[in-house]
Amino acid sequence: MTDRTTQKYEKEGAPASAAPKLAKALGxxxxxxxxxxxxxxxxxxxxxxxxxxxxxxxxxxxxxxxxxxxxxxxxxxxxxxxxxxxxxxxxxxxxxxxxxxxxxxxxxxxxxxxxxxxxxxxxxxxxxxxxxxxxxxxxxxxxxxxxxxxxxxxxxxxxxxxxxxxxxxxxxxxxxxxxxxxxxxxxxxxxxIFASALLMPEPLLAQYFRPNPTVDEILECKQIFQVSAFAVATTLHKFGRMTDWIYRKVCVELTRRGYRTGEPDGMGSHEQSRLFPQVFGADKAGPVTVARIARELAVPEEDVLTLTFGTRFRVLQGIGEKLASTQELERPNLRLLS
Structure with missing residues (x-):
């Protein structure tokens, strides 16, 4: 398409006859x-x-x-x-x-x-x-x-x-x-500030860290909070549980060990949704799938898949059990446990 045609489509809208080509080009x-x-x-x-x-x-x-x-x-x-x-x-x-x-x-x-x-x-x-x-x-x-x-x-x-x-x-x-x-x-x-205080409240840090902890102590306890090593060090320093000199020394050592750009030996995977695996089960109108939602909303399947944490499959109710029958579920009541 020419630039002139593109600009016209953006300002005035495209004709219905262009829909097939636009759909193919844009996915x-x-x-x-x-x-x-x-x-x-x-x-x-x-x-x-x-x-x-x-x-x-x-x-x-x-x-x-x-x-x-x-x-x-x-x-x-x-x-x-x-x-x-x-x-x-x-x-x-x-x-x-x-x-x-x-x-x-x-x-x-x-x-x-x-x-x-x-x-x-x-x-x-x-x-x-x-x-x-x-x-x-x-x-x-x-x-x-x-x-x-x-x-x-x-x-x-x-x-x-x-x-x-x-x-x-x-x-x-x-x-x-x-x-x-x-x-x-x-x-x-x-x-x-809110995020730090929510994830690492001061009374909780006092339970796990002595004043001026070592890098190894920070790396050991950060697994409990599931936050980055730098986040732990910064929060300890902010609460006065680490002196300026020790904080600078810890930051240098964490950088040397690769924690400035990554999190070696960190969480094994990203946190996942509990809601969407339950949604992609079955209801009385048939199984809920990525394809079904995409079709009914007229959006790309890839968009639905990405937004819903890559959830595709129907949920097993238990090890060795069958999938829930669509006749058994009238309106699923999703109860999420923290």
Whole structure:
């Protein structure tokens, strides 16, 4: 196509006769181009984890993926009973205090947190995975029609992706009604403080670390918190449990051992959803599959697969048991345990 034709399509829309070629070139079903306009995400209400460091095309891809993710979750909500929403708002509260209040609200006490994806799902937060085109944004979150969403990229280590989820959770509880200001780092800093306090509260660190711990002690205990070694060291230093000199020495040694760019001997894999493996079971209208959702929403199967943590298969009810019969399930009630 010529540039002139492309510009005309972008401004005025393409003729129906172009749908087959557009579908082939873009990898979308033809039906997609004839659907009603989606409820688009307001990018001005989105805090991108990478901020201005992400290029415009990656941000646009992330917003587009978010719109498709919202459609998928609407489809799921129409067919399944999902956990009730339990996400308090702590606006105008100090991030560390908000993290403590959230632990109390969710009955988590002072202990290392479990799988964060599943913890969020059990409180009514929808967590989905971003496609490759949007990886530069790292993560983003938003409230849409009264529901909280977290979209994460998984090109980082599992520990850093876990911190990203805690960071986005901070945005959801701290900045629900606050305007996004990309020229200021204040909201990002608050979300980081919240994430650190949520994952590593000071009383819990005191149980596991003596003052000025060694690098080996940090590496041993970081497995309990499932966070990066640098996150542990930084938090210990912030709470005054590590002197400036020891902190600098630890950072140098961690860098030498490769922890600046990766997480050797870290978590074996990224945290997985519990909701989607249960969704991709069966209902009275037939088995729920990636292909079915993609067909009914007229979106690419690959988009559905990526957003839902790569979940394809129906769920076994137990080792050695048969798959649940479609006649046995009227409206599945998904109960997520943290």
């Amino acid at each position: 979308f079903p033809q039906e997609y181009f004839f659907r009603p306009v989606l409820d688009e995400i307001d990018a001005e209400r989105v805090n991108f984890r990478a901020g201005r460091a992400a290029i415009r095309s990656a941000r646009d891809s992330a917003v587009a993926a978010g719109s498709t993710g919202i459609e998928i979750m609407r489809w799921v909500e129409d067919r399944f009973t999902l956990p009730a929403l339990n996400v308090p708002t702590f606006e105008s509260i100090e991030p560390e205090t908000a993290a403590q209040l959230l632990r109390e609200e969710w009955g988590l006490g002072i202990k290392p947190l479990p799988n964060l994806v599943q913890l969020c799902e059990s409180r009514g937060i929808f967590v989905m995975v971003l496609p490759d085109a949007a990886l530069e944004v790292d993560a983003f979150s938003l409230w849409h029609e009264g529901r909280p969403y977290i979209f994460i990229a998984r090109q980082k280590t599992p520990e850093r992706a876990r911190f990203d989820i805690a960071h986005e959770l901070g945005h959801l509880v701290l900045h629900r009604h606050a305007p996004v200001d990309e020229t200021s780092a204040a909201q990002e800093k608050e979300a980081d």
